[in-house]
Amino acid sequence: MENPPEAVTALSCEKETSLSAAMQAYFAKCDEKLGMVPNVLKAYAFNTEKLEAFVAFYNDLMLGASNLSKLDRELIAVAVSSVNRCYYCLTAHGAAVRQLSGDPALGEQMVMNYRAAALEPAQRAMIDFAVLVTEDPARIVEADRQRLRDCGFSDRDIWDIAAVAAFFNMTNRMASATDMRPNPEYHSLAR
Amino acid sequence: MENPPEAVTALSCEKETSLSAAMQAYFAKCDEKLGMVPNVLKAYAFNTEKLEAFVAFYNDLMLGASNLSKLDRELIAVAVSSVNRCYYCLTAHGAAVRQLSGDPALGEQMVMNYRAAALEPAQRAMIDFAVLVTEDPARIVEADRQRLRDCGFSDRDIWDIAAVAAFFNMTNRMASATDMRPNPEYHSLAR
Amino acid sequence: MENPPEAVTALSCEKETSLSAAMQAYFAKCDEKLGMVPNVLKAYAFNTEKLEAFVAFYNDLMLGASNLSKLDRELIAVAVSSVNRCYYCLTAHGAAVRQLSGDPALGEQMVMNYRAAALEPAQRAMIDFAVLVTEDPARIVEADRQRLRDCGFSDRDIWDIAAVAAFFNMTNRMASATDMRPNPEYHSLAR
Amino acid sequence: MENPPEAVTALSCEKETSLSAAMQAYFAKCDEKLGMVPNVLKAYAFNTEKLEAFVAFYNDLMLGASNLSKLDRELIAVAVSSVNRCYYCLTAHGAAVRQLSGDPALGEQMVMNYRAAALEPAQRAMIDFAVLVTEDPARIVEADRQRLRDCGFSDRDIWDIAAVAAFFNMTNRMASATDMRPNPEYHSLAR
């Protein structure tokens, strides 16, 4: 832990803007629903435009219309973050898997090694693809996409799997590059 | 080239929404200024909300206020895309480096191996960090950030370097996962 | 989870011997002190000689006289198991770190990425060496040992760090090769 | 060679105990049968309990009842040590392969690249599994175990293959971490 206990990241970015009304409302809603404002949002809050762009992008991906359930998207988030060993995202999204699945061991398995989890074959193929996207995107070929179609995924589903996997490859790196620290509340959630 | 000549990606995502007025205007502006609508925008256009979220995020990062010049951001884009061997992003952003720098060989060097480019020491440190963020984010420690501060970068600059590097780790993976094809116009630009 | 719910590993090894009196007593003691017999012991129990050799080796390393505290040894165990992504050992020894340290977040950090943990410099050097022993033993040179001496470790301490790190490189592989499953009780311990 | 000519490792661990009678007898037996006491035993001898635990574990694995022949176990030892590039174990167990097989070239092939050796298909599958256990234990799945069953190996045989492979992943790391030096006699044995 290289940044002081109160800090959200290792970087001191001066406040450049005040929070827009929309972002103030969003923070209030987080506080009400989660009992906290996730530190990633506080990290982006030095510039309300950056925060809004991040929130819009995140909410479309993780909460927008998709055939992938919210749990599916969180499983992808944790599998990707495990490859990248991202402390922030494993903590926050590991908690989300525990909550959404009601299965604390599943959250642990996804953090530690998803191959230990009792995933359905289609879910397993989805996670295998997300991990391939993470580890070796340059080697992806049509056969990799076809494997997902053969499990019943549509092309739009493949878009969504790729988009969530790609997104966490961004946030994992942003969190690691800035030493972003998760809210301590996550550790005991849904154990 | 696994998708048919006209296709922008290997995925057939049905049109879910019509383009918002804002996005129609944006496409027209691209056409006017670049002589084309970049294929990445066409790829997201099946859903105008996804497109808007992507465009807002992209434009804040690559065109928004920052001490990093536009060329600096494009250098990071190409260095990251070279590690990930992303055909789409190397083609589009390699062209941007050639244009913004007026130095075609620099664009080639960044695509092939940035260690062959005659970068200033601070630029080199910036690219080294972007490549570390790409290759091994889990090993980043405070000393890596300090190296940038020692070259004169502020913490806000480090945020921007990390954010651009992280973003292209997302788009590289989205492009590779969907076999996104660059507009052919890029190849001959600014040679 | 590829083995049936009751199974301890994916291998069906027929019982070859009955438990020796010493091992019966040891199992009883585990049950009394931990409320369970760790599954790794049940896995070896098909042959009481193999079990005894394993228990003797393990207890000497993890409980025998050493300048390394029991927590130090568990920190090494988890850091090594994290590199190897061993579900069994991360679960069992992650719980041990939580218990011995009284700091549940520390257990999580060691599982996810030890670089996120607030370790003392000497502890950090100890874990760095254990991770080097795990990842790239062929590249170890005298300077790596000297780095530990410079932090105040004696040659006997270095032996112990190496021995614990090496041991978990064995057990991680035994657990992964046999799909060994941790006792479910570990997940909620000391949260 | 970083330790003085007489030293067995780069660590100076003070003698903590005298050799137990059992271990004295064991050393005498080694001397009689091999013409030397293997240096690994001398390395552990600073503490007779550690030595006894190591000897018991080693002898059960390498000499105990198993369907794997002693040569099979030595082939695994060398293949694992080759991946880990362990000078001590390649020297000592390479000699054992030469002796037990009566085929000096086979010993060399296992040291250099086991894919050059004329192994029977079942032996080759056994070594492939041992190498997988060494290189990438986190990716082992049921199909990898099944491949061995399809070659005629029982679940107990798979346990033994895994156990020998896992053990040399420990000793390779112990030898590399301590710069353990092989007895010079090994080099010319069974050439």
Place this chain on the structure above:
Amino acid sequence: MENPPEAVTALSCEKETSLSAAMQAYFAKCDEKLGMVPNVLKAYAFNTEKLEAFVAFYNDLMLGASNLSKLDRELIAVAVSSVNRCYYCLTAHGAAVRQLSGDPALGEQMVMNYRAAALEPAQRAMIDFAVLVTEDPARIVEADRQRLRDCGFSDRDIWDIAAVAAFFNMTNRMASATDMRPNPEYHSLAR
């Protein structure tokens, strides 16, 4: 660019011999046909025997009798150089692919990621083998050679594919080790 603008490599090797008549004629022919003497030849020219040996070896491989077309050999050269990220060879042989194929985009694709190129199945198998030879020669087995035979390649063709791939693994390393700089004329050739 670590060497001064006029230098061909980062090494200052004193002229040891004058150019043989044969090599003088060869340089004149290069100048006439290419409008330049490739820098690799100037680099070797400090010793005319080394230059002659290199030229003879190169010309046999790249211009000698073979079922592989000159374009095939250049495709292999670029694919290998892309794995090794060799700035010199990617620049010089990327230009050759653009010229011989009349398809500038193909040259770019081979530089960036050959999996993006629309290769015929047999060509793709040829390049896959050349990349395997480059990345992981120790794992090549008979099945890898058979895959080429199944695409219609003769054993002599396989020799040639291997020989060209192996050769560029040499020249890539020679160029990188000496920081060899390509003639600037290559950048704009056949765009």
Place this chain on the structure above:
Amino acid sequence: MENPPEAVTALSCEKETSLSAAMQAYFAKCDEKLGMVPNVLKAYAFNTEKLEAFVAFYNDLMLGASNLSKLDRELIAVAVSSVNRCYYCLTAHGAAVRQLSGDPALGEQMVMNYRAAALEPAQRAMIDFAVLVTEDPARIVEADRQRLRDCGFSDRDIWDIAAVAAFFNMTNRMASATDMRPNPEYHSLAR
């Protein structure tokens, strides 16, 4: 051993030319001096021009004028071949190290892990550079060359180190791609 006992490689390349008089004389000289014709020469002999180009290149590098002793060049050959795990070259050049050094253990150490060998600091730097050239040529920077100069190597010496290391990266791949088998005589040479 995938090719029949008599075969030199796994490829059947029809004889295309008869041996030139020069090559006949060279084979006779090998037979006289070594008691065998090295199999690599027999492998190239299907085409006497290819053989001559190879022999000229090889003899210039390994026997030509250089400040590097013949043993130095063989040490580089074996260190490179060890990284690439090339059975042919490790066997043939491991024997050469044993012969030229009069130290059989040194030959073994270079095959197994050169870090175990008692090399002089300058020799160690030479081998470290050769291994870097082999493992990661794209990351070589001026500081790597300077390290050699600081040990007393001239720029011409660096050329030679690079050239020998690069050459064995070619021949290792040629041998592995064709499953080239070493003459059995090498195994017992100079033990």
